[in-house]
Amino acid sequence: MTFDFASYLPSLDPTSLTGALELAVIYFLIGQVAALIIGRMFRFLVRHDTEGRVDRMTATFLKRIVQVLLWVFILTLYTKTIPALDKLGTALLASVSIASVVIGLAAQNTLSNLIAGISLVIYRPFRLGDRIQINAPTGLETGIVEDVTLGYTRLKTYDNRRIVLSNSLVSNQIMVNLTSVEPRVMALVPISIGYESDIDRARAIVLDVAAQHPSAEEVVGCPVTLLNASSVDMTLRVWCKDAGEAAGFRNDMLESVKKRFDKEGIEIPFAYQNVVLKGGSDQSPEKDKDRQDQ
Missing domain, CATH: 2.30.30.60 (SH3 type barrels.)
Structure with missing residues (x-):
């Protein structure tokens, strides 16, 4: 059954090509105005929600869903207005199930993203x-x-x-x-000192440098975390405002601690090897010992 548009606007004949095009423009303008009104309604709702009861993400997502349903309704109404399209829709009704399967297979990723977006809004x-x-x-x-x-x-x-x-x-x-849990981020800065260095003195220097950094909101501590093969490893733990502040703090601390250790005489160990050069059988062990490169 078609919608008798000509009874309301006699100048528009939906059975003619000109009338169908004119009606398409009218329906398009109606859809644009309705979509604009829906968008402004949702923006008004969010703007005047002083108590935070309306989630902005939910409102934005629902606005887009309503706008999509609006255009589907406008298109359906237009096809019912034009007799030729109404007959075409009736003829294609028998193949809707096959078309839906084909479209579902072709757009399964899109549909999964849409359903996932709805679940994100609901939960x-x-x-x-x-x-x-x-x-x-x-x-x-x-x-x-x-x-x-x-x-x-x-x-x-x-x-x-x-x-x-x-x-x-x-x-x-x-x-x-x-x-929702904790806006701050903990920065973990690894620090290594030699076995002959004073652990307490090195820890005091590290904590002092960390406390002076502007990104450090709370200095948690600097415990010994590992006795390595050639070093005593400690980890400085400091709360920062966010991940960006934590990354910058870690880089600054590595440079500042290195300079402070050099000034205070705290050894930062590095890997080295002993190479023994062995000569012929006529050379004595004393000469071999002299050839050792520490």
């Missing part, structure tokens, strides 16, 4: 603005959630990189929400 493991840690194809990444679309999630890292991940990948990965 809300993170929100827009949260800092999460996730195993991406590039390795372990930490970033702020900037956007969740119908198919992809976009993260911004501390070095201003944009990582775009499919929703299915995000939903199937084990992620750590650093915002």
Whole structure:
């Protein structure tokens, strides 16, 4: 059954090509205005939510879903308005099941991303603005959630990189929400000293240098973590504001501790070898000993 548009606008004849094109323009403009109104309604809702009861990620995702359903409805209504398209839709109705299988197989990745995006919105493991840690194809990444679309999630890292991940990948990965647990990040800085160096004095120097760094929010300690073959290994543990601050703190500490150890006479061990050169049988052991290179 077709929608009798000509009874409301007699000048438009849906059975003619000109009338069908004019109706297509009208329906397109109606869809554009309706989509604009829906977008402004969602923005108004988020802007006036002073108590934070509406999640921005959920509102943005639902806005896109509603806009997609709106255009599907506009297209369906248009096909019902044009008699030729209505007959074509009736003729194709028998092959809908076959077409749906073909489309489902061709767009299974897209559909999986869409369903995964819906699950992310429903279960809300993170929100827009949260800092999460996730195993991406590039390795372990930490970033702020900037956007969740119908198919992809976009993260911004501390070095201003944009990582775009499919929703299915995000939903199937084990992620750590650093915002909901603890916004700070602990920086671990390995420090090695020689066996002849004073451990307590070296630790005091390291803690003093760490306390003076502007990125150090809380100095936890510097315990001995390993007795290595030629060194005593310690690990400095300091809380920093975020991953970017922690990375910069670690680099600064390695340089500052090296300079301070050189000034205070604390040995930083390095690998070396003893090479023994053996001569002929006529040479005495004393001469062989003299050839040793320490």
